[in-house]
Amino acid sequence: MVPALSRSCGELIRRWDKMIPDEGYLELDVFPEIQNVTQDAISRTAFGSSYEEGRRIFQLLTEKLHLVMPSFHSVYIPGYRFLPTPMNKKVRQIEKEVERILRGMIEEREKALRMGALSKDDLLGILLESNMKEGEEEHGKSKNRGMSTEDVIEECKVFYTAGQETTSVLLTWTMILLAMYPNWQTKVREEVLRVFGKNTPDMDGLSRLNIVTMVLYEVLRLYPPGAFLLRKACKTVEVGGITYPSGMIFLLPILLIHSDQEFWGEDAKEFKPERFAEGISKASKVAGAFLPFSAGPRVCIGQSFALIEAKIALSMILQRFSFELSPSYIHAPFNLLIVQPQHGAQLKLNKL
Numbered sequence: 001m002v003p004a005l006s007r008s009c010g011e012l013i014r015r016w017d018k019m020i021p022d023e024g025y026l027e028l029d030v031f032p033e034i035q036n037v038t039q040d041a042i043s044r045t046a047f048g049s050s051y052e053e054g055r056r057i058f059q060l061l062t063e064k065l066h067l068v069m070p071s072f073h074s075v076y077i078p079g080y081r082f083l084p085t086p087m088n089k090k091v092r093q094i095e096k097e098v099e100r101i102l103r104g105m106i107e108e109r110e111k112a113l114r115m116g117a118l119s120k121d122d123l124l125g126i127l128l129e130s131n132m133k134e135g136e137e138e139h140g141k142s143k144n145r146g147m148s149t150e151d152v153i154e155e156c157k158v159f160y161t162a163g164q165e166t167t168s169v170l171l172t173w174t175m176i177l178l179a180m181y182p183n184w185q186t187k188v189r190e191e192v193l194r195v196f197g198k199n200t201p202d203m204d205g206l207s208r209l210n211i212v213t214m215v216l217y218e219v220l221r222l223y224p225p226g227a228f229l230l231r232k233a234c235k236t237v238e239v240g241g242i243t244y245p246s247g248m249i250f251l252l253p254i255l256l257i258h259s260d261q262e263f264w265g266e267d268a269k270e271f272k273p274e275r276f277a278e279g280i281s282k283a284s285k286v287a288g289a290f291l292p293f294s295a296g297p298r299v300c301i302g303q304s305f306a307l308i309e310a311k312i313a314l315s316m317i318l319q320r321f322s323f324e325l326s327p328s329y330i331h332a333p334f335n336l337l338i339v340q341p342q343h344g345a346q347l348k349l350n351k352l
């Protein structure tokens with residue numbers, strides 16, 4: 001995984017290296033650049049050899065998001081999404097195309113596996129191989145058929161959506177905050193250079209990046225990619241002395257919990273990575289107030305992946321470039337399913 005991730009980041013570094021003049025700076029919106037890296041990383045690690053088709057899926061999902069985005073900010077009309085409006089038709093067309101690509105990739109891999117090919121070292125290969133093994137095991141008289149192709153398609157879609165945009169906003173906000181707080185940018189770069197020099201990051205070194213980890217946690221606290229969580233009661237429940245009926249929807253406002261002075265102290269709204277110096281449990285006044293990846297049985301299964309990817313990308317960027325805010329940058333965090341910089345992340349990049 002680490003080589004695949006550093007390969008994705010390496011392409012960005014080489015691109016910026018060519019674009020930035022030796023003397024002077026390059027002004028750039030880094031948000032789409034970073035989105036490109038995280039898409040590349042998921043495509044490589046999840047779909048390995050089917051990388052090109054993987055990239056096409058991202059284009060389609062992005063197109064779909066832009067189509068459905070306006071409806072998040074308008075009145076909800078039950079059943080509207082089933083009407084044959086031009087937008088709904090286009091969305092359905094995109095969904096069918098995504099499914100067609102995924103089904104093609106899955107069937108091709110399944111065929112190769114049945115013919116005895118070794119599974120590839122990527123998520124799709126691991127998923128299909130374990131599914132095939134499970135399908136071959138006999139459970140009493142009936143055979144357990146494992147997951148259907150439809151189930152595998154749905155799992156792949158979850159990985160695409162859950163794994164990409166979240167990590168790209170984490171990295172983008174981190175660059176913005178390190179541009180706003182140059183003293184932290186210097187501290188983080190010093191640590192990266194101490195641990196890796198100018199070498200490609202490796203797993204052993206990543207676990208020694210304490211300041212980088214503190215900074216990433218503080219960015220996740222102030223700009224949690226998912227601003228809230230939703231839960232639906234499947235039976236009557238009592239919470240805080242109040243009884244709620246089955247079917248009640250609960251909204252857990254992560255963003256508000258992360259900036260509550262009662263939990264984080266008077267400086268709750270300030271960027272202070274040092275609050276994580278002794279780990280997550282000592283950073284807040286109450287346990288469980290840090291929830292960027294949720295908690296409990298449905299906790300994010302990709303959190304280690306996301307943090308490894310963010311550490312690799314950040315280390316490789318800081319090894320080669322310094323950056324500051326461009327005068328054209330407008331600070332406007334915007335919650336569009338994911339908390340993102342509404343007008344982009346315009347930075348001035350210099351070679352070191």
Ligand code: HEM
Pocket residue numbers: 158159162163164166167170224225226229230291292293294297298299300301302303305306
């Ligand atoms: C900074 C990066 C990330 C953040 C902040 C994040 C956050 C979250 C949160 C809050 C949830 C719980 C959602 C809920 O219960 O309603 C979740 C679930 C999930 N995440 Fe992540 N995530 C990140 C990266 C990733 C990555 C890289 C992957 C995959 C490679 C991933 C895969 C998933 C999956 C599959 C679930 C659903 C788990 C389940 O329902 O059992 N996430 N994530």
